[in-house]
Amino acid sequence: MEKTPLQIGEEAKRLFLSGHNCAQAVFLAFSNSLDLPEETALKLCAGFGGGMGRLREVCGAVSAMFMVLGLKYGSTDPTDRNAKAQLYARVQELAKRFKEENGSIICRELLSLPPGPQDPTPQERTAQYYRLRPCPDKVASAARILAEYMQEQSR
Numbered sequence: 001m002e003k004t005p006l007q008i009g010e011e012a013k014r015l016f017l018s019g020h021n022c023a024q025a026v027f028l029a030f031s032n033s034l035d036l037p038e039e040t041a042l043k044l045c046a047g048f049g050g051g052m053g054r055l056r057e058v059c060g061a062v063s064a065m066f067m068v069l070g071l072k073y074g075s076t077d078p079t080d081r082n083a084k085a086q087l088y089a090r091v092q093e094l095a096k097r098f099k100e101e102n103g104s105i106i107c108r109e110l111l112s113l114p115p116g117p118q119d120p121t122p123q124e125r126t127a128q129y130y131r132l133r134p135c136p137d138k139v140a141s142a143a144r145i146l147a148e149y150m151q152e153q154s155r
Contacts (some may be wrong), residue, residue: 009144016139021049023060029143030068051107055117059107061142065094097145102138110138
């Protein structure tokens with residue numbers, strides 16, 4: 001039986017809570033349909049946590065949505081402008097949905113942090129960390145939104 005979008009969102013949240021960064025958690029929630037070894041998927045997404053290496057730019061969960069879109073719908077022909085436009089339209093649609101639901105696609109805005117990079121050392125994942133961070137819910141939201149979109153596209 002195929003997972004529902006809500007179940008995929010909860011899987012991404014569970015992956016985040018187990019220690020994966022936001023991008024890894026979303027990407028891994030789709031790994032069964034991406035035909036990529038888990039180790040490759042984890043390495044591919046490793047630098048996108050914390051809004052790209054704790055630069056606090058585009059949320060890693062959002063970046064992972066775009067990576068999954070690229071694997072599912074992307075083209076390998078660099079001259080195919082139409083295929084690029086179609087993929088970019090998909091990216092913009094998902095960014096819009098995430099922003100409508102969460103207020104922003106920018107990590108620092110989601111976390112109410114000042115502009116600029118932070119110390120590159122990730123914070124320890126403690127109960128206090130999770131109390132202060134909306135990240136588990138943002139990860140679940142991104143994965144659910146992407147799953148809903150992919151479900152819509154398969155109809």
